[in-house]
Amino acid sequence: MLLLNGSGCLDALIAPDVARALDAFVTKTITPLPRDGNAPVRIAETEHGMLNAIGLANPGREKFLDEVLPHLRELGFPLWVSVGGFAADEYAETCAALDDVTIELNLSCPNVDEAPESAAEIVGACRAATDLPLYAKLSPAAWDVADTARAVEAAGADGLSLVNTIRGLSLDERTLRPTLERGSGGYSGPALKPIALAAVYACARATTIPIVGMGGVRTGRDALELIAAGASAVALGTVLFSDPDAPLRVRTELDVERSARGFDSAHDARGIAHWTDAGQRADVHANVL
């Protein structure tokens, strides 16, 4: 069972020990041009989660390829590169420039103004541009995320990353004006867990490709729930901010949880939320990651 970080929730160059405790490191989303991101304040805590409006701050494709990626490679662990853009060809160009990594297409950042082109169209363009494994990262802000999942599978995605943040807003307790300079931001953390579980559960029924589950995972039990819903891998996001030791802790807790429930490996628990009373698997057929 692979444990990853959520894109944008860890910098392996600054905290290599945290990244090393994961099975692969996922970069912050890289766009064609460098971006400073949104003006501060860019983060805020809510009662049961947090908001961010980082706005895809990143060095841009060229600098990433020339300066960042070589340093990441030196660290020696498997890499996932999160690719962003504002049109299908922008995504595809970045994909074409990559090699020896897994690609996660960020089709779902709530912190930029431009509406995303059709997810399937972007995946199709990227599929034509690379043979690398392609994961489509989807937003839960859709009437039926399983529809999008089916469409990106048909367009050639090798896997799904579920879910990105959903739009939220908080107000300053004194001024009642938005805490974030941008107004709204992406809502993540504990409050997101039921939404993430619903997305993973629905997409595991709708597609046959593996799923990286994320959203509000704090404990091994949370990770096991995403696995039960159909995830083949789990990513840690917000929890890394409060606990950089979470990778090891969650892995240990997951082992305890799954063995207490009689599973020889976390993998054996994959999709059990879909089992029927007869103990057979229902229509889940996600492949192994």
Add this chain to the structure above:
Amino acid sequence: MLLLNGSGCLDALIAPDVARALDAFVTKTITPLPRDGNAPVRIAETEHGMLNAIGLANPGREKFLDEVLPHLRELGFPLWVSVGGFAADEYAETCAALDDVTIELNLSCPNVDEAPESAAEIVGACRAATDLPLYAKLSPAAWDVADTARAVEAAGADGLSLVNTIRGLSLDERTLRPTLERGSGGYSGPALKPIALAAVYACARATTIPIVGMGGVRTGRDALELIAAGASAVALGTVLFSDPDAPLRVRTELDVERSARGFDSAHDARGIAHWTDAGQRADVHANVL
């Protein structure tokens, strides 16, 4: 400042005293035919909210009009009727049969399988069928809820109800199978508040019609936040389950909060989250309810 209940969160015939403490009572969504709703288990608690998959249990249009509505009228308070359906003409027929109520079109129930027709189309059909005030109740599960808000305003909606629940799932702690018989359900309660605030904030900028804000309100402070974001009225949902005295309590707390902040009425605080540094209102122009 009007205080309502969220549709489906109160039965005025069973608990008239609770309904009387509100400024108007909103019925559970009425569909053309009677519905038993989904099989139990239909509710579950999560860490920071709850899930429901009631599935629009209701007596159906005829029985509602003949047997329920007359009893509701006897109670003597203003009524909002929540109207549901599975096609624009179904909504429109119910609207045409109503009189002397405000209509809330439920365009956003996550607990039925049928995908909703275009929200604007339904609003348009209902607008042609009635002169009664028409509120469009929208889901936050959209890439940009403000787009839908603009469309329903153009189609003739007199107001917006924001937000309905968003799809979520929880697993039984022992079996790791979905707690709800239906699998996923609508996620409401405290966790929903930042999502509701973001929707109200965005729609207050995008439209000129009044907004009923709801989602995770527990206290007068929560209500004030929705008002600051642009709501002209606030509805209580999940909080009514744990506290049937919430209407009076929230109203009292709201009065204390707003006067401590120097507002002569809650109404004066409407939209202040949109004020610029210069203290002027930005582009919010929602009318008074």
Add this chain to the structure above:
Amino acid sequence: MKRARLKVLGNEQIGPYFLIRVGCGALDPGCPGQFFMLEAPGRVLPRPMSVCLAPAGELAFLIDPIGPGTRALCALEPGDAIHVLGPLGHGFRLDVERPLLVGGGIGIAPLPFVSERLGAPPALLGFRSEWHAEAAALIPNAEVVIEPTYVTEAMPAGHDVLACGPEPMLETVRALSPDAQLAWEAPMACGYGACYGCAVEIGGELKRLCVEGPVLAAA
């Protein structure tokens, strides 16, 4: 139906269960078989609990800590306070001639109050273990059976049965004694008819257990 913030007076462990006593303030204790919604500290929703005992000025609940809500309740200490709503629902009819109380496991919770009101009629209680059976001490005149024996195997005929327990037990009681009164359970968010979450099939239709029950006629 009233809601008040009540002080916890005591919390005593009985076998695996906890008997929580609260001062009942302005709340009416209701009738045996009725229930209250108890605030479970730190949880979003309250939890339904049958009145177990109602000595003057007090309400007592017998609680099995099986999940997050009941665990939070069982962790209450004297001096804590929780919001309590009730009494709710319809309890047992007490105009019966030859009452027999039948309870299984935590399902015995409403029976001490029934027993008191009916003048200690005979009771038949089933438990999973001797440890669980310690709770039988709350009910006078009780015969206790322990698994693998089930109460329904030891149930004498010719009585007006008032029963509460797990669903399979109630189903068997219903089959054996068609005019029994049975106290059912369902997940409840509100307890007062607002959420439609507690729907159960009653007479072929889904109805709200908190409004129609929790005590229903078997037939």
Add this chain to the structure above:
Amino acid sequence: MKRARLKVLGNEQIGPYFLIRVGCGALDPGCPGQFFMLEAPGRVLPRPMSVCLAPAGELAFLIDPIGPGTRALCALEPGDAIHVLGPLGHGFRLDVERPLLVGGGIGIAPLPFVSERLGAPPALLGFRSEWHAEAAALIPNAEVVIEPTYVTEAMPAGHDVLACGPEPMLETVRALSPDAQLAWEAPMACGYGACYGCAVEIGGELKRLCVEGPVLAAA
């Protein structure tokens, strides 16, 4: 950077602030101006706090209860335990010739530790009221000014300034003393470079304050 669960040893109110002492366990106390991320019980994110004092085996933080996180921290009692991560960021350079410590309000928090390491150099501290100024007792050799007088009006020239305080104060210090060392604040989710939340403009670019700072050269 290490994370450990540390016991609260003491919590003493000083004016409106609270001095929280924890046993520092395996954590290195770091250098003056560095900070730790403190778990705020019941909150989702930890809160950044400067080391105020670091006697052997202990870490002490001076905290102003201005919001939910700091209120939760100020409510800690001896015997409680919280997770603490650090030391983090870059602190003050201590290789200065004529140090002057300048602090405003809760911005004095890192200065007791600086003062200790520099052998009690002169300090100039500004507060909103006499009550707030009680915290000046933590720093030897300090001159105190109270509003409406500002520290920046009383600041002598010719010193190596090490300053911490509200943003307007730091901006004025920067203007008066171009080679001052200034300790800035920004909302932080992680404190160790993971979230990009703490971006501030440094040399015309948005950079992470938790990585480049919190202490930055004025010019």
